[in-house]
Amino acid sequence: MPITINGAEYELDVDPRTSLLDFLRRDAGLTGTKKGCDHGQCGACTVLLNGQRINSCLTLAVMHDGDSVTTIEGLGTPDAPHPLQAAFVRHDGYQCGYCTPGQICSAKAMLDEIAAGWTSFVSDDVAGTPKLSEEEIRERMSGNLCRCGAYSNIVAAISEVAEAQA
Amino acid sequence: MKPFDYQRAHGLDDAGQLLVADGAKPIAGGTNLLDLMKLEVETPTALVDVNRLPLGGITAHGEGLYIGALVSNCACAADPRIRSDYPVLARAILAGATFQLRNKATTGGNLCQRTRCYYFYDLSQTCNKRAPGTGCAAIGGFNRIHAILGASDTCIATYPGDMAVALSALDATVEIHDVKGDKRLVPVRDFHRLPGDTPERDNVLEPGDVITGVVLPAPAGGTQLYRKVRDRASYAFALVSVAAVIHVEDGKIAKARLAFGGLAHKPWHDARVEALLEGEAPSDALFDQAAALLLDEARGQGSNDFKIPLTRRTLKAVLREATGGTL
Numbered sequence: 373m374p375i376t377i378n379g380a381e382y383e384l385d386v387d388p389r390t391s392l393l394d395f396l397r398r399d400a401g402l403t404g405t406k407k408g409c410d411h412g413q414c415g416a417c418t419v420l421l422n423g424q425r426i427n428s429c430l431t432l433a434v435m436h437d438g439d440s441v442t443t444i445e446g447l448g449t450p451d452a453p454h455p456l457q458a459a460f461v462r463h464d465g466y467q468c469g470y471c472t473p474g475q476i477c478s479a480k481a482m483l484d485e486i487a488a489g490w491t492s493f494v495s496d497d498v499a500g501t502p503k504l505s506e507e508e509i510r511e512r513m514s515g516n517l518c519r520c521g522a523y524s525n526i527v528a529a530i531s532e533v534a535e536a537q538a
Numbered sequence: 539m540k541p542f543d544y545q546r547a548h549g550l551d552d553a554g555q556l557l558v559a560d561g562a563k564p565i566a567g568g569t570n571l572l573d574l575m576k577l578e579v580e581t582p583t584a585l586v587d588v589n590r591l592p593l594g595g596i597t598a599h600g601e602g603l604y605i606g607a608l609v610s611n612c613a614c615a616a617d618p619r620i621r622s623d624y625p626v627l628a629r630a631i632l633a634g635a636t637f638q639l640r641n642k643a644t645t646g647g648n649l650c651q652r653t654r655c656y657y658f659y660d661l662s663q664t665c666n667k668r669a670p671g672t673g674c675a676a677i678g679g680f681n682r683i684h685a686i687l688g689a690s691d692t693c694i695a696t697y698p699g700d701m702a703v704a705l706s707a708l709d710a711t712v713e714i715h716d717v718k719g720d721k722r723l724v725p726v727r728d729f730h731r732l733p734g735d736t737p738e739r740d741n742v743l744e745p746g747d748v749i750t751g752v753v754l755p756a757p758a759g760g761t762q763l764y765r766k767v768r769d770r771a772s773y774a775f776a777l778v779s780v781a782a783v784i785h786v787e788d789g790k791i792a793k794a795r796l797a798f799g800g801l802a803h804k805p806w807h808d809a810r811v812e813a814l815l816e817g818e819a820p821s822d823a824l825f826d827q828a829a830a831l832l833l834d835e836a837r838g839q840g841s842n843d844f845k846i847p848l849t850r851r852t853l854k855a856v857l858r859e860a861t862g863g864t865l
Contacts, residue, residue, distance in 0.1 A: 387541075388543075388544035388585070389539045389541065410576065412569055412638070415636070415638060418638055421641075424612070424641045425641060426638050426641050427638045427639065427642070430568060430569045430573060430642065431569075431572070431642060432544070432565075432568065432572070432585075434544055435565070435587055478637075478638065482637065485637065488616070489616070490615075491615075491616075491621065491628070492632055493633050493772070498621050498628045498629050498632070499618070499621040499622045499625060499628075510772070511771075511772050514636055514773040515635075515637060515638045515639065
């Protein structure tokens with residue numbers, strides 16, 4: 373069975389050692405997803421797997437036949453950016469931009485998680501309804517590093533989109 | 539990464555047969571295993587993908603719950619029954635790693651995560667866990683994150699996880715399917731091993747074993763806390779963590795269940811400490827006695843000496859909070 377990436381099907385005829393990240397970049401030609409640490413520590417490779425954010429460097433492509441992946445290319449385009457992409461531009465939520473595709477995929481899933489009622493370690497009541505705050509955004513985005521240190525503007529961009537959706 | 543045969547398990551018996559082979563390892567979320575395979579710390583010759591086995595879902599189990607081995611850490615921590623009835627477990631899971639990793643990491647796989655000892659990760663160093671018989675470079679080396687309880691002359695590594703610490707406090711049970719097709723139940727408290735002279739064995743799993751689920755007993759009630767002390771506010775392993783389930787009745791501690799992370803080769807549980815607390819009125823003097831008993835055989839390795847006072851203070855803070863006192 374093929375894997376579906378941004379709505380298109382791809383055959384998984386690769387060395388079993390191929391990470392999903394390498395498959396996306398090398399075999400599918402989708403270089404928007406970035407390789408940072410390649411060990412699940414930086415979040416640059418974050419994509420959506422069946423709608424949930426994962427580190428694409430820490431899973432094997434051959435494990436994902438029948439699955440659906442969304443990368444940054446599937447979220448928006450230069451002509452029709454995703455609201456998060458537009459907000460990152462408006463708030464200057466990056467400097468070099470290398471972590472940005474991962475930040476935006478991660479933020480997209482994070483807003484979905486909050487909408488689904490998932491709490492985090494900083495939520496006052498683990499059984500309650502999560503409230504969006506700067507502290508919550510920082511905790512929930514801790515898997516995405518930005519070596520340029522654009523965190524304040526990343527938080528501002530995400531907050532703006534979250535408030536617009538609320 | 540070394541080459542390996544990729545095999546997909548079709549059923550539990552098939553998984554057992556594939557996993558009994560020398561060099562075979564199961565892969566579920568893969569977040570720890572693939573990291574270690576890239577570094578060639580782990581070099582399996584066959585990877586048995588268990589992700590398509592029917593081991594998902596959280597279901598009622600007597601008065602408690604059964605968590606399928608393939609339930610992701612995120613799904614477990616988001617489950618309304620876990621959040622309401624086992625908040626110490628939800629909090630512990632949310633204290634570990636990131637949402638990206640927890641979406642992939644599974645209940646069974648998380649139990650099997652390996653130590654973060656720097657020397658275990660560094661192929662140029664000796665390590666009895668990675669290469670039995672070569673020695674332990676952590677003893678006398680940089681050992682800030684290492685064990686203060688239950689260590690041996692061959693290994694001072696710690697178990698790094700959070701989820702299992704809460705499962706230990708809750709006295710949960712691991713369900714295991716063996717190569718003969720039989721099922722056995724192992725208390726979480728007995729699942730992980732102390733290093734002794736075989737530190738290469740993290741837990742009691744045998745070749746061909748597959749973890750099928752975790753059984754939670756009836757909801758414990760009381761005040762449930764998970765406190766984690768670490769170098770960063772988020773996305774860091776515990777230096778010390780405490781999972782606590784405390785009942786106070788008529789001004790006395792009626793029941794205390796405690797487990798500790800970051801201290802040993804396994805989630806640390808000491809029934810003596812619970813017995814000392816139960817039936818007593820909470821007080822700082824009592825909490826000092828509890829900490830002293832917990833740490834009566836604690837031994838620092840140099841750079842981790844700080845963990846002894848840190849554990850004492852963290853336990854006292856948790857007990858104060860759980861019994862309604864001020865911090």
